[in-house]
Amino acid sequence: MNWNFVFSKRDKRPMYQQIMEQIVQRIAVGDWLPNAALPSIRQLATEIKVSVITVKRAYLELEREGVIVTQQGKGSWVSGEMDQQTLQREELTRHLERAGKLAKSLGISADELLDLLKIHTQ
Numbered sequence: 001m002n003w004n005f006v007f008s009k010r011d012k013r014p015m016y017q018q019i020m021e022q023i024v025q026r027i028a029v030g031d032w033l034p035n036a037a038l039p040s041i042r043q044l045a046t047e048i049k050v051s052v053i054t055v056k057r058a059y060l061e062l063e064r065e066g067v068i069v070t071q072q073g074k075g076s077w078v079s080g081e082m083d084q085q086t087l088q089r090e091e092l093t094r095h096l097e098r099a100g101k102l103a104k105s106l107g108i109s110a111d112e113l114l115d116l117l118k119i120h121t122q
Contacts, residue, residue, distance in 0.1 A: 005048045015050055019058040024067060027078055028091035034080040038068060041076075 005022050025072070026032045038059075045055040048102070059076055062068045067087070070076040103113045 007048075014109060015054050016058040016061065019044075019048070019050075019055060020062055023058070023062060024087065027067065027082075028084075028087045032078050034078050034082065036075040036078045036082070038078070 003017065007018055011018055023032075023038070032038075038044075041055045041059060045052045048055075059068060059070060063070050063076075066079055066082055068076050069079050079105055100110075100113065103110075108116075
């Protein structure tokens with residue numbers, strides 16, 4: 001599994017939220033399937049050069065949301081009980097929000113944006 005994470009220095013959100021978002025994105029698009037093993041907290045912290053506490057917080061939040069499952073001493077993995085379709089819809093909503101903001105900053109109307117969406121979904 002590819003654990004490469006990309007972080008933006010311009011992103012104002014806490015690092016644990018950025019980690020959560022990237023894990024959820026990979027699950028939503030099907031890169032990480034239900035029951036797929038996640039790296040250990042320590043392993044991921046070392047790889048992405050953040051503190052163990054930061055990764056632990058991200059994992060705890062994802063577990064609370066039902067996205068991952070963690071068992072002490074056994075590790076963490078993508079939940080097999082998660083509603084994949086809901087996760088995908090939430091991810092789509094986030095992308096559409098970003099697209100809407102970008103379109104607005106470019107002076108693109110909602111109708112133009114809808115036309116662009118129709119072109120790219122055919």
